Amino acid sequence: MSAPVSPIRQPLVTGHKSYHDITNDLVTPTERTPSKTWLIAFLISVTVLGLGVFCILWTIWHGIGTWNLNRTIGWGWDITNFVWWIGIGHAGTLISAILLLFRQKWRTGVNRAAEAMTIFAVMCAGLFPLIHMGRIWMAMFIFPYPNTRGPLWPNFNSPLLWDVFAISTYFTVSLLFWYTGLVPDFATVRDRAKGFRRKVYNFLSFGWTGSAKHWQRWESLSLILAGIATPLVLSVHTIVSFDFATSVIPGWHTTIFPPYFVAGAIFSGFAMVQTLMIMTRKILALEDYITIEHIESMNKVIVATGMIVGVAYLTELFISWYSGYIYEQFAFFNRAFGPYYWAYFGMMFCNVVSPLFFFSKKLRRNIPFTFFMSILINIGMWFERFVIIATTLARDYLPSSWSFYVPSPIEIGIYIGTFGLFFTLYLLFVRVAPVVAIAEIKSILKTSGDQYVGPNAIHHHDHDDHGSHDDHGHETHDSHEVHAATSSLHDAKSATATTASNRTTSSAASTGGIAQDDLTKLEGIGPKTQEALKDAGIFTFASLKNTSTEDLQRILDKAEGNFMGNSPESWPTQANLAAEGLWDELEQLKDKLDGGKFA
Amino acid sequence: MTIRDKKVIYGLYNDEQDLLKAVKSANHDHLDILDVFSPFPIHGLDPLLGLEESRLHIAGFIYGLMGTLTAFLGMTWIFTKDWPIIFGGKPFWSVPAFIPITFETTVLFASIGMVVTFYTICGLGPGVTNPTLDDRITDDKFAIAFDASHIDAGAAESFFAKTGAAEVNTKIL
Numbered sequence: 001m002s003a004p005v006s007p008i009r010q011p012l013v014t015g016h017k018s019y020h021d022i023t024n025d026l027v028t029p030t031e032r033t034p035s036k037t038w039l040i041a042f043l044i045s046v047t048v049l050g051l052g053v054f055c056i057l058w059t060i061w062h063g064i065g066t067w068n069l070n071r072t073i074g075w076g077w078d079i080t081n082f083v084w085w086i087g088i089g090h091a092g093t094l095i096s097a098i099l100l101l102f103r104q105k106w107r108t109g110v111n112r113a114a115e116a117m118t119i120f121a122v123m124c125a126g127l128f129p130l131i132h133m134g135r136i137w138m139a140m141f142i143f144p145y146p147n148t149r150g151p152l153w154p155n156f157n158s159p160l161l162w163d164v165f166a167i168s169t170y171f172t173v174s175l176l177f178w179y180t181g182l183v184p185d186f187a188t189v190r191d192r193a194k195g196f197r198r199k200v201y202n203f204l205s206f207g208w209t210g211s212a213k214h215w216q217r218w219e220s221l222s223l224i225l226a227g228i229a230t231p232l233v234l235s236v237h238t239i240v241s242f243d244f245a246t247s248v249i250p251g252w253h254t255t256i257f258p259p260y261f262v263a264g265a266i267f268s269g270f271a272m273v274q275t276l277m278i279m280t281r282k283i284l285a286l287e288d289y290i291t292i293e294h295i296e297s298m299n300k301v302i303v304a305t306g307m308i309v310g311v312a313y314l315t316e317l318f319i320s321w322y323s324g325y326i327y328e329q330f331a332f333f334n335r336a337f338g339p340y341y342w343a344y345f346g347m348m349f350c351n352v353v354s355p356l357f358f359f360s361k362k363l364r365r366n367i368p369f370t371f372f373m374s375i376l377i378n379i380g381m382w383f384e385r386f387v388i389i390a391t392t393l394a395r396d397y398l399p400s401s402w403s404f405y406v407p408s409p410i411e412i413g414i415y416i417g418t419f420g421l422f423f424t425l426y427l428l429f430v431r432v433a434p435v436v437a438i439a440e441i442k443s444i445l446k447t448s449g450d451q452y453v454g455p456n457a458i459h460h461h462d463h464d465d466h467g468s469h470d471d472h473g474h475e476t477h478d479s480h481e482v483h484a485a486t487s488s489l490h491d492a493k494s495a496t497a498t499t500a501s502n503r504t505t506s507s508a509a510s511t512g513g514i515a516q517d518d519l520t521k522l523e524g525i526g527p528k529t530q531e532a533l534k535d536a537g538i539f540t541f542a543s544l545k546n547t548s549t550e551d552l553q554r555i556l557d558k559a560e561g562n563f564m565g566n567s568p569e570s571w572p573t574q575a576n577l578a579a580e581g582l583w584d585e586l587e588q589l590k591d592k593l594d595g596g597k598f599a
Numbered sequence: 600m601t602i603r604d605k606k607v608i609y610g611l612y613n614d615e616q617d618l619l620k621a622v623k624s625a626n627h628d629h630l631d632i633l634d635v636f637s638p639f640p641i642h643g644l645d646p647l648l649g650l651e652e653s654r655l656h657i658a659g660f661i662y663g664l665m666g667t668l669t670a671f672l673g674m675t676w677i678f679t680k681d682w683p684i685i686f687g688g689k690p691f692w693s694v695p696a697f698i699p700i701t702f703e704t705t706v707l708f709a710s711i712g713m714v715v716t717f718y719t720i721c722g723l724g725p726g727v728t729n730p731t732l733d734d735r736i737t738d739d740k741f742a743i744a745f746d747a748s749h750i751d752a753g754a755a756e757s758f759f760a761k762t763g764a765a766e767v768n769t770k771i772l
Contacts, residue, residue, distance in 0.1 A: 019638060019739035144677070156674045157686045157696040165703040173710045180714060183723070184737070188638070191734035206718060207727035210736050212648055214721045215640040220653040221717045225710055228663075232706045239699055439639040 010558070011450030012106055015288040016458075019442050022289075026434040026441070027189050029284045037283060038427065045423040052417010055410045056131055064134045066410045072403035073393045077411045078132045080385040084268070085125035085418065086167065086240055087261075087381060090233055091269025092118025093174055096181070097229035100222065105448050108440040109294045112185075112433070113280060114273045115178040120425040121272070122171045124418040129163070131414070159242035166239040173232060177225045180218070183208050184439045237265040244388065251331035251392040254319070260312035264381060267305035267351070270298050271377035276426065278371045280435055289436045292365050299364040302377065306355030309384075313352060331392055339404055340391040343383045350380020361557075455535035455558070517541045522574040523590045524567065532559035544575035606747035606771050607633060608755045609732050610764030611740040615641045618741040621762035622647045630758060631749055636732060636742040659713040666708025670701040730772040740765075 017025070034042075059066050069076050092114040099107040130136055142164050144153055154161050187208035190201035208214070241261035244252040274295065281290040320332040335344045354376050357363050364370070395402050407415075429435075450456040516539045519530040536555040538544050552568035570593055577586040612618040615637065625632055626647060635641075635648060645652075674697045678684070683691045718724050736742050745755050747769060759767045 023638075023738045144673070151682065153677050153682055155684075155686060156678065156700055157689065157693060159699075162699040162703070165700045165707075169703040169707040172707060176710055176714045180717070184639075188737040191731070191737045202728055203726055206723040206725060207729035208723060208737075209729050209731050210636040210638060211721075212635040212637070212641075212644055213650055214723070215637065216645050216650055217653045217655055217717055217721060219640050220655045221713055224656050224659050224713060228659075228706050228709055231702075235699070235702060242699075443639040 009448075009453045010293045011452075011454040011456065012109060012291060012293055012448035013289060013441060013445055014291055014450040014456070016451040016456070017288060017445065017449060019445065022438060022441050022445070023188055023192070025286070025288065026185075026436050026438045027192055030189060030431060030434065031192070034431065038431070042424065042427045045420050045427055048416055048420030049424050050417075050420070051413055052420050055413030055417055056127070058410055059131055059414065060136055064132070066408060068405055068408040068411065070403050070405065072396060072401050073390055073405040075389050075393060076405050077386075077390075077407045077415055078128045080382065080389050081415050081418065082125050082128035082132075083240060083385045083389075084382050085121045085128070087237065087265035087268045087385075088272045088378075089118045089121035089125060089170075089174075089269065090237060090262075090265035091273045092116070092121075093170070093177070093229050093233040094266055094269065095273070096177060097226040097233060100226040101230060104297075105444045106294050106297045108437055108444050109290045110273060110277055110298070110436075111440070112178075112181065112437045113277060113429075113435050114269075115174060115181070116426065116429045116433075117272060117276055118174050118269075119171065119178060120422050120429075121269075122167065122174065123425070124422050126167060126171065127418065127421075128414075159239060159246050162239045163243060166236045170232060170236045173225070173229055177222075177229060180221060180225070181437055181440075182433055184210065184218070185434045185437060188438050189434065234262055237261045249331075249392060249396070250325070250327040251320075251335070251388070254316060256312055256315055256319075260309065260316075263305045263308035263312065264351075264384060267302060267309055267355075268378060268381035270302050270305070271374040271381070274298055274302070274370055274374035275378065278367060278374070280430065284430065284435060286436060289441060292367070295367065295370055296361075296364045299358045299370060299373075302373075303355050303358035303364075306351060306358075306377070310352035310355075313348065327397065330395070334395045335387055335391050338391065338395060340387065340394065343387050343391060347380050347383035347387050350376050351384060354380070455532075455537075455555075457537055517578070519544065519575075521578060522571060522586075523593050524571065524574075529556070532556060535559065541575040541579035545572045545579050547572065603730065603772055605633075606769065607732065607744045608747045608750065608752065608767070608769045609742050609744040610755075610759035610762070611733060611735070611742050611766040611768075612763065613740070613765050615741055617763050618743065619643060619647065621743055621758075621764070624762050625743065625758065628758065630745065630754070633744045633746045633749075636736045636744065638737050638739060638741070641741070655713055655717060658716050659709045662712025662716075663705045663709035665712075666705040667701055669708065670704035671697055674700065732770055732772075733768070 013022070015021075067076065067078070069078075092111075095107050095114045096111040099111075130139055133139060142154055142161065144156075154164075182204075183206050186201050186205035187210065190198055190205045193201050238258040238261065241257035245254060245257040247253055277290050277298075278295070281287055317332055320328040323329075335341075354373060357369075357373065390405050394404060446452055451458050516534070519525050519533060519538075519541070520527055522544075525533070532555060533544070533552075536559070538547060538555075549569050549572065552571060556568065570589075574586060574589060577583075577589060610621075612621060618635065618637070619641065622632065622635065622644065632648060635644060637644075644650075675692060678693075679691045685691070686693075689696070722729065731737075732742050732744060733740060743759075743764075747755075752769075756767060
C-alpha cells in the first residue's frame with residue numbers, strides 16, 4: 001500500500017476479497033446454467049416484448065390512428081415515454097464519465113450495469129420517435145445525405161433534428177465506452193473458458209492480452225471518452241428540452257428547461273439504477289461489490305438532483321405568475337387544478353416531497369426503503385413528462401379546441417413492450433457479461449477493499465508480514481510455497497464474514513501481537529466503545545490522540561450499537577496524557593470532565 | 600505491441616507491488632524487459648518501463664476537429680449554396696442554430712476515431728486471437744516477459760528468483 005488511506009474511509013469491496021476471489025465472484029454468474037429465477041424472468045420479459053412488437057406492428061400497419069392522439073394533443077404517451085426513457089439513460093454515462101473525472105471510486109461497482117442500462121434505455125427511447133413518424137419506412141429522411149429527392153436536406157435549424165444527432169451520438173459513444181470497458185473483462189472470462197465458449201469470448205475480447213502499453217492506452221482512451229461524454233450527456237437532455245422550449249406553447253417555452261431537464265434525467269436515471277442494482281446484487285449475490293456505501297452514495301445524488309428538480313418546479317410556478325402573461329399563468333393553473341390534477345400532484349409528491357426522506361441517513365442506508373423510493377421516483381418522473389406534454393397541450397389558446405386524452409390499448413401495449421425489450425436485454429447482459437467491472441474493481445481493491453480500510457481492516461503489520469513471506473519464497477523457488485505464504489491475507493478472509501458478530505472476532509484475531517492499550521482507562525470509553533474503536537483500527541493511546549474528534553464521532557456513528565450518548569470531544573486530550581504516561585494529570589482532568597465531556 | 604514468433608521467458612508475480620519492485624530491479628540490472636502483463640492497469644509502471652505517454656488524445660483532437668469542420672462547413676454549404684431555405688425569417692447562415700449539431704458531430708467523430716485508432720494500434724479487434732502467456736494473467740497474476748534471444752536464461756532465472764516470482768516459464772508465442 002503506497003497511498004495512505006484514512007481509517008474513516010468506508011470500504012467499497014467487502015469480504016476480504018483477493019484478486020482471484022473477485023474474478024471468481026464476478027465471472028461465475030456467466031458460467032453457471034441459468035437459474036430458474038432467471039429463466040422465468042426472461043420468459044416474462046420476452047412475452048412482454050412480444051406484446052410490444054405486436055402493438056408496434058399494429059401501429060405501423062394501421063397507422064397512428066390506432067393511438068388516441070387528436071388534433072389538440074399531438075404528443076401523448078409516445079413522447080412522454082421517449083423523454084422518460086432517455087432520461088433514465090442519463091445515469092449510466094453520468095456514473096461512468098462524470099464520476100470518473102471526479103475520481104469517485106464507488107463508481108466502479110455500478111458503472112458497468114448502469115452503462116448497460118443506459119444503452120438499453122436509449123434503445124427503448126429511440127423507438128418512440130421512430131414509430132411516431134407514422135411512416136417508419138421513411139425514417140432515413142431524417143439523415144442528411146445527397147438523396148434523389150432534390151436533393152432535399154433536413155432542417156438543420158430544427159431541435160427535432162438536433163435530437164436525432166444528439167441521441168444517435170449518445171447511443172454510439174455510450175456503446176463504444178461500455179464495450180471498451182468490457183474488453184479486458186471478456187478476456188478474463190475467455191481465459192477461464194473452454195471449448196466453444198472460449199471461442200465466443202475470444203471473439204468478444206478482441207484478442208486482449210493485458211500488455212502494459214495496451215493498459216496505458218486503454219486508460220487514456222477511457223479518460224478522454226469520459227471527458228467528451230460529460231458535455232455530451234448534458235447536451236442530450238438539453239436538446240431534448242429544446243424540443244419543447246423552442247416552441248410557442250405556454251408552459252413549454254421557458255429558458256429553465258435545459259438545466260431542469262438534465263437534473264430530472266439524472267434524478268430518474270439514478271432511481272432506475274437503484275431499482276436494477278438492488279435486484280441484481282441480491283440475485284447474483286454481489287453484496288460484497290455493490291455495498292450499502294454504493295447505495296447510499298446514489299441516494300445522495302438522488303436527494304441532490306431531486307431538490308434541483310423541486311426548485312425548478314417552484315421557479316416555473318413563480319415565473320408564470322411573475323411574468324404577468326395570462327396564457328402562461330393559465331397553463332400552470334391548468335396543470336395543478338385542470339383535468340389532469342392527479343398527474344401534477346403525483347409528480348409533486350414523488351419528485352419533490354418523497355426524496356426529502358433521504359436526508360435521513362438511516363433511510364439512505366435502508367435497502368427496502370431505497371427500492372420503494374426508486375420505484376416512486378420513476379413513477380414521479382413519468383408523471384412529470386406527462387404533465388409537461390399532455391396536460392399542457394390539452395388546454396391550448398382556443399377553448400373551442402380543448403380536448404382530453406386517454407391512451408389507447410395499443411399505446412399502453414407499446415409502453416409495456418419497451419419494458420419487455422429493456423429487461424430482455426438486461427437479462428441477456430447479466431448472463432453474457434460480468435455485471436461489475438472486474439479490472440476496475442481489482443484496481444481499487446488496495447485502496448477500497450475492507451481488508452485495507454474501514455472497521456474490518458487487517459492492521460498494517462500484516463502487510464509487513466506479507467512482504468517478508470515473499471523473501472522466504474525467493475530462497476525456495478517453490479511456487480506453491482510462495483503462493484501459500486502470500487495468501488496470508490486470504491486466510492484471514494476465511495475467518496471473516498460480513499456479519500457483525502464475526503467482525504469483532506476477525507479483527508481481534510488479525511490484531512494479535514500488536515501493542516494495544518486499555519482504552520477504557522479514559523473517561524467516556526467503556527468496553528463497547530473500545531471495541532468500536534479497535535474495529536476502526538485505533539488500538540493505542542498514541543493513535544487515539546492523533547484522531548480528530550470529528551473522525552471519532554464518525555466511527556461511533558458507523559459502529560454497531562447505540563453510542564448516541566457518547567461524546568468523544570475529550571478523548572484525544574485524555575489519550576495524549578495517557579500516551580505520555582501522565583496518569584496523575586489524567587486523573588485531574590477526569591475529575592473536571594462530565595461523562596467524557598468538557599464541563 | 601503484440602508479440603509474435605518469439606521465444607519468451609517470463610515470471611509470474613502474485614502482487615502488483617512485487618512486480619513494480621521487480622521492474623525497478625530489472626532497470627537497475629539493465630535487463631531489457633520485453634513486456635509486462637497484468638489483470639488491471641498498474642499505476643506507476645509506465646515510467647519504469649520507459650513507456651511514453653499515449654498520444655491518443657492528439658488523435659482524438661484531430662478527429663474531433665474533423666467532425667467540427669464536417670458538420671459546420673457541411674451545413675453552411677447546404678444552407679447557403681446547395682439549397683437555401685428561409686426558416687422563420689432567419690438568415691440562411693444561422694450560426695447559433697448550427698451549434699448543437701456541430702457539437703454532437705465533433706463528439707461522434709472524436710470517439711469513433713479514437714476507439715478505432717485504439718484497437719488498430721493495439722492490434723486488437725473482432726476475431727483477432729493474440730497469443731497469451733498464461734490464462735491467469737487476466738485473473739490474479741502479473742507477468743514480466745523477457746525476449747529469450749536477448750537474455751541469458753540463467754540471468755533471467757536468477758533475476759526472477761531474486762525478485763520473488765512465483766513461477767518462471769518459457770513459451771514460444
